[in-house]
Amino acid sequence: MGLLDGKVGIVTGAASGIGAATAQVLAREGAKLVLTDLDDAAGSALADAIGAAYVHHDVTDEDLWPSVIAAAETRFGRLDIMVANAGIGIMGNVIDMSLRDWRRQMAINVDGVFLSVKYCIPAMRRSGNGGSIVMLSSVAGLRGSAGLAGYSATKGAVRLFAKSMALECAQAGDGIRVNSVHPGIIATPIWGKLPVGQNRPIDPHAAAEASVPLGKAGEAEEVANGILFLASDLSSHMTGSELVIDGGLTAGRIVRLGA
Known part of the structure; x- marks a missing residue:
């Protein structure tokens, strides 16, 4: 028996990386899934490979959200899990950042996380068996970082939004749990989209070796395993919590001793 047998979920930003x-x-682990993304080729290929449905989806477009929820309910009959994963990172000092960016x-x-919650909660309530909402924040949502002020602002917002929604659902008595996940330096394609210096992409492995106590970058599957825990009944007494998966990055710094 899989941990998610009989469960139906939606994963946004599912075409690559942690998604x-x-x-x-x-x-x-047995979940029936609807995957959403803007990268239709990669998203459709993944959906075909794992027996999921795929929907082209801009998470900021509110008009599209009812059709995403309907895809889960029409094809699989219910909704139990929402993984609000879609996100971007834009580096740079605030004084150099455009208001557009x-x-x-x-x-x-x-906004994409807000809309995921606004539209998934009624569906979960219709199923009558509670549910689990997992929001992807970041270690940048736990502490500040020069050059990442804008990104940190968004991930800090997600962190507290998760806590507030956990309390709203608990107050409603609907059985829906809401938690946030805070990855550290994880080796995913997003690093190639964060140029620094002379347009050189960041090497997550080098960055992790220099700053992560465990001495290496995490893998996307290691974060996914944490999301699985929160999505499953193994975490049935957790809501409003933060799951930090960062190799010790936010715990502090260590001095590496020579052999």
Whole structure:
């Protein structure tokens, strides 16, 4: 028996990175899934490979959300899990950042999560068996970082939004749990989209070796396993919590001793 047998979920931003790994792990554990993304080729290929449905979806477009929820309810009959994973990162000092970029990052990382919750909760309540909402924040939502102020602002917003929604659902007595996940330096394709210096992409492995106590970057599947825990009944007494998966990055710093 899989941990998610009989469960139905939606994973946004599922075409690559943590989203793709999450889709694979949840499907392996028995969940029926609807995957959404803007990368139709990769998203459709993954959906075909794991027996999921795929929907082209801009998470900031409210008009599309009812059709995403309907895809889950029509094909699989219910909704139990929402993984609000879609997000982007824009690096740079605030004084050099355009308002357009600020708003774009805020729209995807915060508005997209807001809409996922606004539309998934009624569906979960219709199923009558509670549910689990997992929001992807970041270690950047737990502490500040020069050059990532805009990104940190969005992920800090997600962190507290998760807590507030956990309390709203608890107050309603609907059995829906809401938690946030805070990855650290994880080796995913997003790093190639964060140029620094002379347009050189960041090497997550080098960055992790220099700053992560465990001395290495995490893998997307390691974050996906944490999401699986929160999505499953193994975490049935957890809501409003933060699951930090960062190799010790936020715990502090260590001095590496020579042999």
